[in-house]
Each structure stands twice: as C-alpha cells, then as structure tokens.
Amino acid sequence: MSHYHIKDLEQYYQAYRKSVSDPEIFWDEIASDHFLWRKKWDSVLEWDFSKPEVTWFKGAKLNITENCIDRHLTTLGDKTAILFEPNNPEEAAQHITYKELSQRVNKFANVLKQQGIKKGDRVCIYVPMIPELAISVLACARIGAIHSVVFAGFSAAALSTRINDADCKMLITADGAYRGAKTIDLKGIADQALELCPGVASVLVIKRIDAEINMKQGRDQWLAPLLVNASDQCVPEIMDAEDPLFILYTSGSTGMPKGMVHTTAGYMVYTAYTFKNAFQYTEDDVYWCTADIGWITGHSYIVYGPLANGATTVMFEGVPSYPDYGRFWDIVQKHKVSQFYTAPTAIRALAKEGTDLIDHYDLSSLKVLGSVGEPINEEAWHWYNDHIGKKKSPIVDSWWQTETGGIMITPIPYVTPTKPTYATLPFIGIQPAIMDENGKELIGNRVEGRLCIKYPWPSIARTIWGNHQRYKETYFSLFDNMYFTGDGALRDEVGYYRITGRVDDVIIVSGHNLGTAPIEDAINEHPAVAESAIVGFPHDIKGSALYGYITLKDNGESSHHDKLRKEINQLISDRIGPIAKLDKIQFTDGLPKTRSGKIMRRILRKIASNDTANLGDISTLLNPEIVQEIISSALET
Ligand code: WT7
Numbered sequence: 001m002s003h004y005h006i007k008d009l010e011q012y013y014q015a016y017r018k019s020v021s022d023p024e025i026f027w028d029e030i031a032s033d034h035f036l037w038r039k040k041w042d043s044v045l046e047w048d049f050s051k052p053e054v055t056w057f058k059g060a061k062l063n064i065t066e067n068c069i070d071r072h073l074t075t076l077g078d079k080t081a082i083l084f085e086p087n088n089p090e091e092a093a094q095h096i097t098y099k100e101l102s103q104r105v106n107k108f109a110n111v112l113k114q115q116g117i118k119k120g121d122r123v124c125i126y127v128p129m130i131p132e133l134a135i136s137v138l139a140c141a142r143i144g145a146i147h148s149v150v151f152a153g154f155s156a157a158a159l160s161t162r163i164n165d166a167d168c169k170m171l172i173t174a175d176g177a178y179r180g181a182k183t184i185d186l187k188g189i190a191d192q193a194l195e196l197c198p199g200v201a202s203v204l205v206i207k208r209i210d211a212e213i214n215m216k217q218g219r220d221q222w223l224a225p226l227l228v229n230a231s232d233q234c235v236p237e238i239m240d241a242e243d244p245l246f247i248l249y250t251s252g253s254t255g256m257p258k259g260m261v262h263t264t265a266g267y268m269v270y271t272a273y274t275f276k277n278a279f280q281y282t283e284d285d286v287y288w289c290t291a292d293i294g295w296i297t298g299h300s301y302i303v304y305g306p307l308a309n310g311a312t313t314v315m316f317e318g319v320p321s322y323p324d325y326g327r328f329w330d331i332v333q334k335h336k337v338s339q340f341y342t343a344p345t346a347i348r349a350l351a352k353e354g355t356d357l358i359d360h361y362d363l364s365s366l367k368v369l370g371s372v373g374e375p376i377n378e379e380a381w382h383w384y385n386d387h388i389g390k391k392k393s394p395i396v397d398s399w400w401q402t403e404t405g406g407i408m409i410t411p412i413p414y415v416t417p418t419k420p421t422y423a424t425l426p427f428i429g430i431q432p433a434i435m436d437e438n439g440k441e442l443i444g445n446r447v448e449g450r451l452c453i454k455y456p457w458p459s460i461a462r463t464i465w466g467n468h469q470r471y472k473e474t475y476f477s478l479f480d481n482m483y484f485t486g487d488g489a490l491r492d493e494v495g496y497y498r499i500t501g502r503v504d505d506v507i508i509v510s511g512h513n514l515g516t517a518p519i520e521d522a523i524n525e526h527p528a529v530a531e532s533a534i535v536g537f538p539h540d541i542k543g544s545a546l547y548g549y550i551t552l553k554d555n556g557e558s559s560h561h562d563k564l565r566k567e568i569n570q571l572i573s574d575r576i577g578p579i580a581k582l583d584k585i586q587f588t589d590g591l592p593k594t595r596s597g598k599i600m601r602r603i604l605r606k607i608a609s610n611d612t613a614n615l616g617d618i619s620t621l622l623n624p625e626i627v628q629e630i631i632s633s634a635l636e637t
Helices: 009-023 023-032 064-068 070-076 100-114 133-144 158-167 184-194 225-230 265-278 296-308 325-337 346-354 379-388 468-476 514-525 558-575 601-608 625-635
Strands: 043-048 053-058 082-086 094-097 122-128 146-149 170-174 177-179 182-184 203-205 220-222 244-250 260-262 284-288 312-316 339-342 368-371 393-396 430-434 447-453 483-491 497-502 506-509 512-515 530-537 543-552 582-587
Touching: 009 023, 023 043, 023 265, 053 265, 064 070, 064 133, 064 265, 064 296, 070 100, 082 100, 082 133, 082 325, 094 100, 100 133, 100 225, 122 133, 122 158, 133 146, 133 296, 133 312, 146 558, 158 184, 158 558, 170 184, 182 468, 184 203, 203 225, 220 225, 260 265, 260 468, 265 296, 284 296, 284 325, 296 312, 312 325, 325 339, 346 379, 346 543, 368 379, 379 393, 430 483, 447 497, 447 506, 468 483, 497 506, 506 530, 506 543, 512 514, 514 530, 514 543, 514 558, 530 601, 543 558, 543 601, 558 582, 582 625, 601 625
Parallel strands: 082 312, 122 146, 122 170, 146 244, 170 203, 203 220, 284 312, 284 339, 339 368, 368 393, 543 582
Antiparallel strands: 043 053, 082 094, 177 182, 244 260, 430 447, 447 483, 483 497, 506 512, 530 543
C-alpha cells in the first residue's frame, strides 16, 4: 500500500514505523510510484555520517523539470501552475498555466544555452518575486545549470560575495523591483556588485519597472528580445540523482555564508512528499506561501514541491502592509487560497493591526495555516488560530532549515492533533534525537537538549560549496554520527517536540537567519570601532532583534554617538542588507571576556533582555567589573 498521501493518524504511525525500520524499502516505494525517472536507481541509500557522505537513489537519471512540468501537461496543461499577484493590487493577477509555464521555461532555457551556459555551470539569480524568478530557476534546472538564488533584498557586497564563492558565470537580474510604495534600483545594486565579480561574463536583465538603467556593452542584455526568437521546445538535460540542483547561502555563526548544496533526486522526492502531506494538498486547492524564492522556503514550497504535485502556487510580489495591512486577506479572498504558509514575524505584525481589517474579508476558503522560520510564540499561535483560521484550520508549525531542504518536524493537518508552540511530531523518515551537553542521547519523554537527526533523509544538503571540511565541522563534529541542527528542543510527555531556539550564535530576526560574526565584521570596519558583540533580544514583532555592544577606540563625546549609530547601521546595511541593522546600540568601555578571550555573550544576552537578576557564574571572566558598568550604562541608553 502506498503511503504517498497520509490521511489519518494510524496511517502516519504505520508509515513512520516503516520509514524507520525499512527506510530503503519505504523510500523506494515513494520514489517509484510518484515520479518520472529516465532510469531507476542502483541503490536507494548509501551513507556515512563520519565522512560525511550521503547518496540517495544513486545511479538514477531524471530531470526535475520533467517532474514539475512536462508530466502534468496532458492532464493539467490548462491548470494554473503559477498564480502571480503583483505588488500593486490594481494590476491584474497572472494565471500561468502548466502549458504556458512549459513554453516559458523552455524558451528561457534555450536562451541560457545560447549564452553558453552548460550543465554544471553556476548561474546567480538576483530577481524580485515576479514569475521570471521561478522561470529562471526552472530554466537552469532544465539544462542542468546550478542555480544560486540571492534574495533581492541583499546588498551589493552580499551579492558579490555569493557570486564569487560559487564562481557564477552569469547573473540574471531585473531593471528594478517594486516593494510596497517603493521601487528598488536592483540593477544599480547588481552593477556595483559586479565590479567585484570578474567571472560574470553575461548579465540578463528582466524588465519590470521600466527604469532608465545602465546596460554595459558586451555584458548586459535585455531578456525579452532574446526570448522572442527562442524555441519553446527544449530537450531536458538528463541528470544523475546526485548532480547538484542548486546552491543556496545561509548564515553561519562565523565567517562567510555557507553555500548549501542540494542535489536532484532526493530533494525532489522529499519536497514533493512533504508538500503533499504537510499541507494536505488536494487537486483543486490554491496554495500560497508568502516567503520569497530567495530563501529555502520559496525553493522547496513555492517552486519545486508544489509544482511536482501539479499544484497551483501563488507568487506574491508585494509586502503585507501595502496598500494596507489587509493585503494578505485580500489575496486570500480574491484567489480563494486554501493553504496559507507564512512566518511568525508576519503574523505578529498583522496581529498588531487588530482585527477590523480582517473582518472585511471572506477567509472561508482557508483549510490549512502554516508557520515557519522561528518558534511561534503562544500569543501569535492563538491569534492566527482564532482570527485567521476561525478555530477550524489546523496550524502547521513546521520546523526545518536551509540545510534540511524540506520540512522535518510538523503536524500533518487534520491528522496530528496540534498543540500551541509545538512542531509536534517528526515527519515520516525523520529520526530526531535530543542530546545532552556531554553528547549523550536523552531517551524517553520530558527531556530537553540539543536537537540532532540521527539518520539521513532524502533532501539533506550534501555539502557546503567548495568547503566540505566546514560542512563536516559545522554539522557532524559536535555529536558522533549525527547531524547537529544548531537548535535546542524539548520532547514533552507525549513525545511532541517544541523547538526552543538556536543554541549557537545565529539569531533569527523576522524569520531571517543571521550570523553574529558577519555583522560584527561589518561594524568593526568603522574606523572609530575597537570591538563589538551582537546578541539577540526579544522583540514583539521580529521575534528577536539585534542589540550591539560596541567599544570605541576613543569613547570621546557622547554627543557623537547618534551620528555613529547611524553610520554603523549604514555600514551593516551596505555589507549585509537592511535586515541586519541593529535595533539598539550601546557603547561600552569593554566587553566581558573569558580568560581565553572569548566574549561571554550569555551575559550580554541577559543584559539586552533586561534580565540581570541572575547572571550566573561570572567568576571565570577576565574583567568581571565590566559587567556592572554595562548594566548601569544600559539603563541610560
Ligand atoms: C532555522 C533555520 C526553513 C525555513 C526558513 C528558515 C528556525 C525554522 C522553525 C519553527 C522554530 C524554526 C530554526 C532553524 N526555525 N522553522 N517552525 N520553529 N524554529 O530557514 O534560514 O535555514 O533557518 O530557523 O532555528 O534552525 P533557515
């Protein structure tokens, strides 16, 4: 019996048990029955977490776009694949059918080929949330080029670092972007980035806002005229199961962002299977994930997962506050959205606006409400449940990561009873472990510790681009033979999981994963700064916001401090992007350090959260006196 569509709790447990006792048989069946293969695999799974090395469906041949597009054409050709809702509500929505998607992807793929892009080449995509973003991604996959999407809110510096790290040959971008009432000079930012990227030979520019832009002779070309002459037929490149499909960067606690590499077959199988079940997607549903395709959520659950299931997936160009805070609900009503997947930070921002606006809209089409990106707090959970779901749509609090490729711990709606703030049960095939600080697995219920996964799943990232050693150190060295997630978690009395947050130096701001080190590096570039440390502190809307402790070379006049605050935030914005700006900056005479010179962020975290009653043991500090000083001056800021 196929477990492709899980319909009740008994079936979930059956499938789960089988996925643990006979993982290879389990995944062999899922993969055989629901996808299009040019050749079947020689082995389902080979793995060794000590290397680490994982292969799924080794030897199989396929193209993911045949699975996401071509195979639907005979039955679903006229069905809407991508439903594009523009930034401006007055502009008409676009219904792109599977047939049209096929033609547009093929044309784009042929343009890429004409421009000399071949299997294995890296193509950077820096495009706002317009249909061409999804189409570029799929066009790369069609010809076996490895896409590296960079979120269009990132700065020139962040873009150039990512382009160079992956050695991209081509950049796809747009003349600009609409974002609420603003327009963004995307091409200008790209031009600035490209000054540092000698490897980029060609740039394709999509016209979106009709801006006057610079076109560099011999490098830049408008996409539209190239598409006119391109054929709408393109034979797909036949890929190996383990050929890289894409690179996507995520922040680490130190150093460069990590280019996570996802490969083809396992990623396809797992994202499709989780999409089907975590959203209980059925044929006539309209599914909407509000994320940007610049993040993993968009890759897996706007593009690949939904399209592999022949779904209608909404792409929204704008922001929740434009033209007013009713926009999300306007879109739900207008397109009769059945599944709505968003982030706690958006839920909190909308909740702050009250419920008057919501009452103007008919939200009765909603069946499933998803949440992802950070722990959802109890208040937001109830607000979402009461006011959006009207207590009848289950909340799917789905925990996963860029590295995991797909949803890992989640309720299955209408199957798993939900519990506020709990991601509930592992998805089928996922074997979590909660570990104590000494590396011992905590068995049984009512335990709390570090969250690891002890067995491979099909969509685990296979490496960090160009740095397998770092991949090993980051994820596989803290605990033997386990993937370490960087999150803390607890398992309650019935075995439900609650994610308690990051245990490393990654801070999640408005659902964006930010490493402290790159931000500190940006701050330290300021000539007046001697040293800095960033911590997160609780924030009503963003979940966490950033608090910076900064020591100046010369503390000087405090009248200069406001000017410095502005300059420092500008630097951060230039180096990383506006999302990484600090909410609070405190200038201090020093930072609490251990004897080995490590900044004790634990203490800084407590001060930032105004929780100084119990600072714990500070006796190991080199300079314990600084703590009181920081507390007193914090009260003044
Ligand atoms: C980190 C991964 C995967 C989608 C977007 C974020 C946090 C994600 C949840 C959740 C609690 C969550 C974790 C994780 N996180 N979803 N439902 N409950 N925490 O991807 O940028 O790679 O961030 O986001 O801390 O490690 P990402």
